[in-house]
Amino acid sequence: MTTPHRTTPGEWRDGLEETLESFDETGGHRVLSRVFDELGVEDALSLVVLPYLHDVGERWSAGSIGVAQEHFASHVLRSRLFVLMEAEEHSDGPLAVLACMPGEHHEFGLMATAIVLSRLGWRSSYLGANTPTAELARTCRMLRPAAVVVAAHRSTAFAAHAPALRRLAGSTTVHLAAQGATDEVAELCGASRLDGDPVWAARALHEAHGRPAPDLAEPTAV
Numbered sequence: 001m002t003t004p005h006r007t008t009p010g011e012w013r014d015g016l017e018e019t020l021e022s023f024d025e026t027g028g029h030r031v032l033s034r035v036f037d038e039l040g041v042e043d044a045l046s047l048v049v050l051p052y053l054h055d056v057g058e059r060w061s062a063g064s065i066g067v068a069q070e071h072f073a074s075h076v077l078r079s080r081l082f083v084l085m086e087a088e089e090h091s092d093g094p095l096a097v098l099a100c101m102p103g104e105h106h107e108f109g110l111m112a113t114a115i116v117l118s119r120l121g122w123r124s125s126y127l128g129a130n131t132p133t134a135e136l137a138r139t140c141r142m143l144r145p146a147a148v149v150v151a152a153h154r155s156t157a158f159a160a161h162a163p164a165l166r167r168l169a170g171s172t173t174v175h176l177a178a179q180g181a182t183d184e185v186a187e188l189c190g191a192s193r194l195d196g197d198p199v200w201a202a203r204a205l206h207e208a209h210g211r212p213a214p215d216l217a218e219p220t221a222v
């Protein structure tokens with residue numbers, strides 16, 4: 001008897017490549033629906049959607065796809081992640097404010113963290129790309145969040161605003177995330193660093209706030 005073939009994360013990513021990079025929005029959404037359904041949200045993000053984005057960038061920088069295909073794929077994924085961000089509603093639970101640093105437009109990691117936090121019972125105020133630090137501080141004064149997550153690809157984006165981040169860290173926990181979040185810049189900002197994958201980082205943040213995260217199968221290598 002043969003065992004039924006289970007689609008691998010690599011095959012799901014191929015499905016996204018075939019559809020989204022030929023501007024097939026309906027087909028792309030169909031693949032996404034199946035992948036979220038079969039893998040669950042956390043694994044679908046960790047093993048398929050986020051690595052796929054990385055591959056898109058590699059194909060774009062190698063010249064095998066154009067900027068229009070990269071923008072189109074990003075647009076479809078972004079719309080899908082927004083739906084997931086709004087899928088859970090909590091009236092209690094700790095509040096996280098999430099923002100990209102000024103000048104930073106890469107927001108998928110931040111969105112993935114917001115989705116996983118909300119699935120863990122958090123409320124989140126998502127400020128998104130290119131958020132001025134004065135606005136971030138003003139929002140935090142109004143909302144008094146339990147945690148702030150700020151993301152940037154370059155550590156200079158944090159360093160340039162270290163005094164403002166340090167002031168913010170005086171009243172709430174500030175976590176720096178994404179490639180720019182080095183130990184040095186975290187220390188400069190009086191913040192802590194959220195390591196690695198956005199899904200596992202959200203779970204670590206949840207646990208750091210004294211809340212055990214439910215079991216999730218350790219992602220398998222692909």
Ligand code: B12
Pocket residue numbers: 050053054055056057058061070071074078103104105106107108109110113129149151153177178179194195196197198201202
């Ligand atoms: C989508 C995309 C865009 C979109 C972003 C849309 C959006 N709404 O987010 C747009 C079109 C806006 C864009 C613009 C640009 N982009 Co761009 N982009 C990408 C792409 C294809 C995917 C990025 C992404 O979201 N990846 C998914 C994240 C989760 O994965 P990751 O970035 O590898 O991050 C890892 C960790 O850092 C961590 N992480 C990341 N974020 C977060 C957040 C939290 C909270 C946590 C906990 C963890 C975490 O998780 C990941 C590991 O799992 C990458 C390709 C790539 N190789 O990554 C290029 C890429 C990042 N972009 C690049 C460039 C050059 C640009 C532009 C300068 C292009 C231009 N000439 O205009 C601009 C810069 C805009 C700006 N000022 O920020 C380069 C960066 C090169 C470099 N080393 O600096 C890349 C690598 C493409 C390439 N191969 O050259 N981009």
